[in-house]
Ligand SMILES: Nc1ncnc2c1ncn2[C@@H]1O[C@H](COP(=O)(O)OP(=O)(O)OP(=O)(O)O)[C@@H](O)[C@H]1O
């Protein structure tokens with residue numbers, strides 16, 4: 001649901017503010033969240049987002065996990081190619097999101113679902 005994407009964005013904006021993230025970094029992170037949440041809704045049939053605040057000596061970070069139990073992604077390399085879409089998108093969501101975060105892990109098993117874990121340090 002489009003509303004889930006809105007809630008994911010709001011949740012991450014609040015978390016990022018609480019961590020003292022700069023506006024420019026927050027904007028990048030929220031853009032990545034929009035893309036991943038939208039994929040979860042459009043291709044995964046819906047799912048959820050977990051979050052963790054990472055606390056290391058001298059730095060804070062946000063780790064977000066998007067999970068769905070949809071059809072999964074048969075070819076991860078293809079899915080991570082700029083401009084490739086199986087639907088009517090632009091094929092820039094996953095690759096764009098990856099560029100906007102510090103760490104990006106995509107895991108998927110056909111028939112079981114998809115998991116994307118992103119990390120952005122403050
Ligand atoms: N959660 C998911 N479950 C199943 N397939 C997915 C999922 N996320 C992405 N995919 C597959 O990976 C492809 C690439 O995703 P990506 O977000 O990069 O592009 P898009 O959604 O097609 O277009 P855009 O995001 O630019 O509007 C999708 O077309 C879809 O086939």
Ligand SMILES: [Mg+2]
Nearest residue numbers: 039089093094
């Ligand atoms: Mg997309």
